[in-house]
Amino acid sequence: MGETHIAALTEPFGSFSQIIADNAARLGDRTALRDESGDIGWAELNERVERIAARLIESGLQRGQSVAILGHSSIAYALVFLAAVRAGGVAAPLTTSASAEQLGGMASDSGAHHIFIDRAKLGELGDDCFAGLRRIVLDEELDDWMAPAGTQVPAFDPKPGDPFNIIYSSGTTGVPKGIVHSHQMRWRQFASIGASYLDSGLEVRALASTPLYSNTTMVAFLAPLLAGGMVRIMGKFSAVRWLDHAQADRTTVTMLVPVQYQRLMDEPRFDDFDLSSLALKYCTSAPFPAPLKREVLRRMPGALVEIYSMTEGGVVCLLPCHEFPDKLHTVGRPAPGSEIRVLDDEDREVPPGTAGNLVGRSQTMMSGYKNRPEQTQEGYWSDPATGDVWQRMGDIGRVDAEGFVELVGRAKDMIISGGFNIYPTDLEAELEREDDVIEAAVVGVSSRRWGESPVGFVQLADRARPVGDVLAAVNARLGKTQRLAALHPIGEMPRSHIGKLLKTELREKAETLGGVE
Secondary structure (H helix, E strand, O other), X not given: OHHHHHHHHOOOOOOHHHHXXXXXXXXXXXXXXEEOOEEEEHHHHHHHHHHHHHHHHHOOOOOOOEEEEEOOOOHHHHHHHHHHHHOOOEEEEOOOOOOXXXXXXXXXXXXXXXXXXXXXXXXXXXXXXXXXXEEEEHHHHHHHHOOOOOOOOOOOOOOOOOEEEEEEOOOOOOOOOEEEEEHHHHHHHHHHHHHHHHHHOOOOEEEEOOOOOOXXXXXXXXXXXXXXXXXXXXXXXXXXXXXXXXHHHOOOEEEEOHHHHHHHHHOOOHHHOOOOOOOEEEEOOOOOOHHHHHHHHHHOOOEEEEEEEXXXXXXXXXXXXXXXXXXXXXXXXXXXXOEEEEEOOOOOEOOOOOOEEEEEEOOOOOOEEOOOHHHHHHOEEEOOOOOOEEEEEEEEEEEXXXXXXXXXXXXXXXXXXXXXEEOHHHHHHHHOOOXXXXXXXXXXXXXXXXXXXXXXXXXXXXXXXXXXXXXXXXXXXOOHHHOOOEEEEOOOOOEOOOOOEOHHHHHHHHHHHOOOO
């Protein structure tokens, strides 16, 4: 049976839902999902997915239509995600840190007619949120809402180009862009990983410690499920809770973002826990400093693999840190099937070893931004010689003689805080909405807690309110992950001789002023 399972996952294309059903038939009561409230076996997982999918179809879900999900990660959340796909719909998890206005915009943009929301988030947003949608409270109503026990759904045979999920981008003050991933893209990403687990004989016990609305989490969620493993779903991350789970579950596979690795390394009780079962640790979503990689390699068992890519796709680079300890300053080399090029500001290729704008392509490219064809095209670069389409990665980097990619900066000064993208221009616009502010600038400052945090500078008008009042007013309008860590008054913005704002000087000034955790 194991060889049949591996063979299915090595096919060029397949059905996630069929693999889930096959795993359920084979594994029965073996644990599939676990969270803070308990666990669920494979047979029960499949039965509940069928019942939720049946009710979705009965209540009007059309093929290719989104199902919105909002709340803390849990077994119930995961079941709805899988059921949306099983019913022929599209899983559309929404970012919990977004503002009420943004959440309404995302739900509308997705085209969802159903939204599954937990009680905590509903209490925060109020009973009048998401008017016009069928609203199901995840942690109170799901059991009664789903179809009766034993209900099964007609077979859904996905086509490669059918949408699988929408992941909404973080870091913008407007409605985030919905990044659409197809069934083919997700199969190419995760079926081969699942097959590799089975082929190696690894007993897959995964710990998913980032939210299920994040693309990052799919490595620790979808791939282990395809392999027939067990996935522990964490709610809010804490270092001690993660260590407790990893020890109790004998976790073998995990995905953590750099700030989570840092918090684990900083935890005074870290060495008291038995992590000897760890076989494979992943990291992605934000810069992973070389000193932190070294510390993780020294103190945590198992392989450490850094993944560099975008939710949109483009190149996928892999750095097996345990194999290349002299390359920890890089993000690795393009994975098989991935390509990278380095361009100047005129979109011409630069000589080897020269820094420039990175573009990449692979077999795992997004279908596009939902309802935004123009912005989809803006993110592409077409090779004038061949017409091939490449994704602009938004980073500045160079490729060394051995093919390893080193990042040296980010286009447009984007800030990555706790794994979330923050665009300074959006925060600057919010600051300049205040009557007290003549001009504003926002930069990213290194943060031990978040990796980076946004810090603002403002030139204030005469008789302006205290800068703390301005900061409070602006942060009240922003999503949790976008809020400014500090705001400093400045007499005049530093500029070059041609009037260009010198953010490098502001960044240095912000580092000197401190005040960021």
